[in-house]
Amino acid sequence: MLQINDLTFDAWGRRFFDHATVSIPVGAHVGLVGRNGVGKSTLFKLILDQLHAGDGEIGYPKNARIASVDQEHPATPISLLDTVLAADEERERLTNELETADPEHLGEIYARLYEIGADRAPSRASEILSGLGFSNADLSRPMAEFSGGWRMRVALAAALFAEPDLLLLDEPTNYLDLEGALWLESRLKKYPHTAVIISHDREILNNSCDHILHLADGKLTIYTGGYDSFERQREEKARLQEANKAKVDAQRAHLQAFVDRFRAKASKATQAQSRLKMLQKLPPVSSVVAEHVAPFILPSPERPLAPPLLRLEGVSAGYDETPILKHLNLRLDLDDRIGLLGVNGAGKSTFAKLVAGALKPQSGEFTRSARLKVGWFHQHQIEALNPKDTPLDIIRTVMPEASEASRRARLAQYGLGHQKVETTVDSLSGGERARLLLNLVALEAPHLLILDEPTNHLDIDSRRALLDALNEYEGAVILITHDRSLMELVADRLWLASDGTIAPFDGDMDDYAKFVIDRAKQAGKAPTQVRAAEPVEVPKPPPPPKTKVPTGTARRRAESAEAALARATAAVTELDKALTDPKVFSEDPAKAAELGRKREQAQVALEKAEQEWLDAVEAYEAVKVDA
The missing domain is CATH 4.10.810 (Virus Scaffolding Protein; Chain A)
Structure with missing residues (x-):
């Protein structure tokens, strides 16, 4: 499907690809992996012809449809459902042709629409949107009403709906919650064409990919199997x-x-x-150079607190006197590792703020140890960093009494060497910023760590380092993440935010994954706000005329054939009249497809009636001449 031959590419003062060659087979689901900054996204841009290689070539079949998700969908007045449906360009083109097509071509158009499953398109689009977190009420909302993050989900939904021959996805779970990531993992596993996915999510790489493409030192090497198999083969x-x-x-x-x-x-x-x-x-054989990953430093609390750390009884919390969460009856002890589940908007971040002390309860009894120290990491911290500050400036504010040498040594422990400590924040990668803040929130050895999407900018090796640090940390943890592997290996209890409250979830991550996928399927089957089509009375086409030669006189045969032709013509006319109504297809695609099939049958009957009438008239004229 995709052939890369001797690819060389230099940019920004470095070489990304050095005579790289690889062949990706048709239908393969490939996970593209490599350290941050190695050139994975650059490869996508080369495939899409957004960048041009200095040497070598990238080839794929002529007329192959290629799609990627590299930017959010524009904020238009078009509804969410129609936006996704428009991603199927053939269906959209055929639908538009219905308005101007000649009657004799309508049957062909409807036949093709039936062949590509156009009647199932709204249901399929609804299921995809539901899996990515949209409700049925959202389907009729205009795109302009959704935020940038949600429009990124729409762009992903459109790409999955269109089912291109080659699908390129760059970190698709970064703007999804755990529920969306679980659904996407299942969807990609069944994707019918070739897909290349840049991801640091071990579960997606293991469960949705059958090949791993490794980019290192400017070379591309492909391995069969998922990520665990890749690691074994590489070792x-x-x-x-x-x-x-x-x-x-x-x-x-x-x-x-x-x-x-x-x-x-x-x-x-x-x-x-x-x-x-x-x-x-003798051939030179180089040593294997191990890639060093700096560890995370999460010091455990020096003195444990008497249990419980937190107790909530009938607690409600929200904003401006409007409760987001109600009837919270929960307890947290020092050795608890809680995985907090729930779709975006269910109240997970509100709960994190409540526990961290950034939000006061509106009602109920909230008992909290007076000596409790909390380390809270969330994505807004990264966004709030001053882009002109350096790591050294940031650590000075949290270690004001320490010497400059101690601060630099601490940053080096975090993986920020001497060449990075005086680099401005806007020049650091997302992973470097996340690594700095994750270490800083744990600097004072808190009793409780609240981690809200800590892995968004971390590569797979850094995620493993974070996992190791969390397993060594001896305090309590509340974890909100779309990384299923991290959730499974850290959390020993699951709480679910839904229906305006948070309660323990009875089951493990496999049970929750099945729950999420089943819910998306049911939502896809639910009725949408698209109005049902009015029933259309369609005249039945006449049965095909008998092909045997009539036994009567030539004149009677001609008259009979003319009457059959008139009936066949009337049937086709009535069907054309029904099919030219634009509402028929937009409101009831299945009915439109059925009308298209009947129109084809009526056309065949009409052609036979015309031939029979011509034969009968010629025979009658010959009899008259002989007479």
Whole structure:
């Protein structure tokens, strides 16, 4: 499906691809992985011809449909459902042709619409939108009413609905909640064409991908299987490379020792020269360089607090006297690891603010230890950073008494070396900013860590480092994340935010994934706000005329054929009249497809009646001439 041959690309003072070659088979679901900044998004831009390679070529079948999701959908007055339906360009084109098509072409158009499943399109679009977090009430809302993050989801929904031959997705879960990520994982697993997905989500790479494409050192290497299989194959490859290097180094040392010992002896000079040539022919084998990932430093609280850390009894919380959450009856102890589930808007962030002390309860009893220290990480902290500050400026505010050397040493522990500590925030990558803030919120060894989407900018190795740090941390954790793997490996209890409250969820992540997918399927089947079409009375086409020659006289045969032709013509006219109503297809595609099939049958009957009438008239005229 996609062939990359000898690709070389230089930009911004560095080489991204160095004679890279790879072939991606038709129908493969490929996870594109590599460290942050290595060039994964750049590869997508090269495939889409937004950037131009210095050498080599990128090829795919002629007329292949390619789609990516690299920007939010524009804010238009068009409804959400119609926006997604318009992504199927063939269906949209055929629908528009209905308004101006000649009657004789209507049957062909409806037949093609039926063939591509146009009658099922609204239901399929609704299911996709529901899976990505939209409600049935949203389907008729104009695009202009949705925020940028939700319009990114619309762009993803449109790409999935259109089902291009090659689908390119760059970190699609970054603007989804866990529920959307779970649904997307299931959807991508069944995607009918080729897909290449840049992702740091281990579950998607394991469950939705059958190949892993690894980008490192300007080269592309493809592996079969999911991410776990890729890691095993890569480790085995590294082991074999190290073993081969040890073998070659030993052979080189042995040959060099012989040359050094006998080069000066005339009797051994020939053997020494021979071994010197062998030495020169030994292939160089490089050492495997392990990629270092700085650890996260999450110090545990020095003194545990008496349980419970928190107790909520009948608590309500919200904004401007409007409660978002009600009837909260929950308890949190020092050893609790809570995974907080729920769709966007269900109140997860409100609950985080309440627990962190940034929001006061409106009613109920909220008991909280007076000595409780909370470390709270959320995405708004990254957005609120002053773009002109440096990591050194930021750490000075949280370590005012420390020496400059101590501050620099602490930043180095966080993975920000001397070349980064005086770099402005707007020049740091999203992962570097997230890493800095995650470490800083835990600087004072809090009793409770609240982590709201901590992995959005972290690559897969950094996510593993965060997992290791959380498993070593001995305080309580409330985790909100779309990373299923992190949720499964950190949380030992699940709470679900829904219907205006938060309560324990009875089940594990597999149960919740099934719940999310089943809910999306049911929502896709639910009635939308599209008005049902009025029933259309369609005259039945006449049965095909008998093909046997009439036994009466030539004149009676001609008259009978003329009457059959008139009936067939009337049937076609009535069907054309029904089909030219634009509401028929827009409001009831299934009915329109049925009318199209009947119109085709009536046209066949009309053609046969015309031929029978011509034959009968010619026979009658011949009889008259003979007479």
